Amino acid sequence: MSFPRYAAYRDSGVAWLREVPEHWGVMQSRRMFSVRSEPAQPSDQMLTASQRYGVIFQKDFVEMEGRRVVEVIMGKESLKHVEPNDFIISMRSFQGGLEWSRLRGSTSFHYVMVKPVKCVHPPFFAHLFKSAPYIEALRSTTDLIRDGQELRYSNFVQVSLPVVPSEEQAAIAAFLDRETAKIDALVEAQKRLIELLKEKRQAVISQAVTKGLDPNVPMKDSGVEWLGEVPEHWVIGAIKRFCKVLDGRRIPLSAQERGSRSGDIPYYGASGIIDWIDEHIFDEDLVLVSEDGANLLNRSTPIAFVVRGKYWVNNHAHILKPMDQNLIFWAERIETIDLRPFVTGSAQPKLTIEALANVVIAVPSDESERSAIESYIVQEVQRLDELVLEANTARGLLLERRSALISAAVTGKIDVRGLVSQPEPAAA
Template sequence: MKLKPYPKYMPSGLEWLGDLPAHWKIVPLKHVLVDMESGTSVNAIDVPASSGEFGVLKTSCVYGGEFIAAENKAVVPEEFDRVSCPLRRGTLIVSRMNTPELVGAAGLVRRAEAGLFLPDRLWQVSFHDAEPAFAHYWTQTAAYRVQVEMACSGTSSSMQNLSQGQFRSFAFPRPSVAEQVAIAAYLDRETAKIDTLIAKQEKLIELLQEKRQAVISHAVMKGLDPMVPMKPSGVAWLGDVPEHWEVGPIKRFFSFLDGKRVPLSAEERGVRAGDYPYYGASGIIDSVDDYIFDEDLVLVSEDGANLLARSTPIAFVARGKYWVNNHAHVLKPVDEHLTYWSERIEAENLVPFVSGSAQPKLTIQALANILIAVPPSANERQEIEAYILSESAKIGTLIAKAQQAIALQKEHRTALISAAVTGKIDVRGMVDQESYEEKAA
């Protein structure tokens, strides 16, 4: 059904908002606010609170525009008496301090879990004469973001602040509460449909990526000839391999370039830190042992904490220039056609090869002696590489189409929310009248 505009409009007086339905009002946000609360920063560990524990929300709980209760940290028992501002249902959680893209990000609390509290960098906003879900959708519009950007101008380029006074002064389009509820109900229904379509495409991409990895794994472990004689590799995870292939340690087929890393001074790191992607244990350049490579390499995390927590990739193939610190091993194939054996290392579960308990490490000796199977002929290696490239291209085309579909659905979602919340379309007849008026009462 094609959605129609309202029968009559009036100028809002704001260039970035345009015309509004004639019966709507535009008011400062403070006119529909009951309270804006913030919590306390307390010591916590970076794991979610369990049942019976207190948790303090992370600012990431609203990064995606939706409130995610699981984004919290367990408060240490010694700090239980310092927590404040418990989470309440029907409120809007707003990030008051963040990067330019994320300051002002907001999420609606549809269900308040007991034991969760706010830190000082988040607000909990409650309303009167406004439907919280409508206000939440409003925070996802360009009309809201432009006000955030104007309010935060002049602050740090990397970390910006939004004051309560600025937030309260934002221009808020206000139809009746019953109409706000109707708009929110319509958007709940329609965005759920869009989100389902997006989820299906995301699942398709996941399956295609798994298929690509399966193509690579089979090709570099079994070869391309299904009739070739096989032999036991003697390695559990390899199983049977082509009879003529060589089974040997990684160090036979890859060079270890750890010793070629050249330390950079603190001054050099500060100047060049943003030039290239970074790979290391912490995710930031904060060590004197930072280096740069400009070759196609396999980067393997040496840091046991990352291996066991999976907070960063264990291994990945780096093409181009990367910063690398001393928490990563650097491998380079001795034969250019062994690139996809590199990806097999990337997919392998390396945790069993970690040693140590207090500070677990993947030593260079352990990594170098992991067994792999490789065809001795350069021609066969090249044939396998060509096959993988061909199959990957086909899969890549399907992934690109799915990604394009997701982008279009997200654009449609954003446009629909903006059109409904700013009165460019009339959705009042699209939901059950009695139902939403009862909810608004």
């Protein structure tokens, strides 16, 4: 959908705004906002400013995120008071702009609060301060990465702001509230679709490697509690029955040693490639399984994966050579196992080779069936991954449209006044 432009424009004289509608003005930000420097009040609840949720009560942030935040235990007198319609400059404002507070409370002394002085309709500036051109202008006021400094009021006042009639600010804000809500709903739908596709991907793999491809196959009791029923013709045994262990060929290298042997050969650890060196100790396709690390318990990344070609393996990954070359089948079969009962240690979880080798699994007795399962997994994973890619692309385009729409509206590149119901004039 295309939007109308204003009838006439003029050069704003401000690089990030470029041309603006003829009736708009430009003003130094220090004349429109001032610093709020009041100390926290006894009744203030602690607030958290985040790019994801905006400004919310800290207790709500902890509940939504499921994790603790750094709490002020001593020196509470250093906390700052926040009023509704303040804007908060945080350590991450150079990435995500300023956060608009609708709440009264207190926040860390690390934050800078600015309060409206004149020519400010807060909902309009809530969008402007999150717009891409404004954030880029704010970022240009300092080299944060090089200097390691935080954004301060001194950075904020270097970026001039547009002066827009109050009713027009309200109309633009109402338009953006409505349109971004529509886009956000579509983005959320794509996000949920991606989650469902990833769940489907895992379910497809798990079903194939634990039950096979025939939904009507006769089943039998495995005799192993955590395995449950398995296809009647499958064989049951410890992993060491089906895979040869090659851990004796592992050679760990220190970071210093690797630094002096830089090359194009992958150097594998518990969760994948951790470096590149100039030599290899393996030149065959095998399966690696994590030996230690928190990932054995939280499973945020695969713990079993196929490696091919030339490579080096350190002593943090077990090396398995399966009885056939259906390596994807074997890696995915191991990946589906709940290894928590076999892992020792909590500070540093560890899966010994003795524990791994003795884990009991059920697999097809016929190599051709294992091959068929692998082919099916490859085909289905490719199909589902393509759908995930399409959904991610759609989500990205929606987010780009959202950003472009906000930027165009708050800088006056489009005229949306006629696209919303005009607000009621203020009572005299």
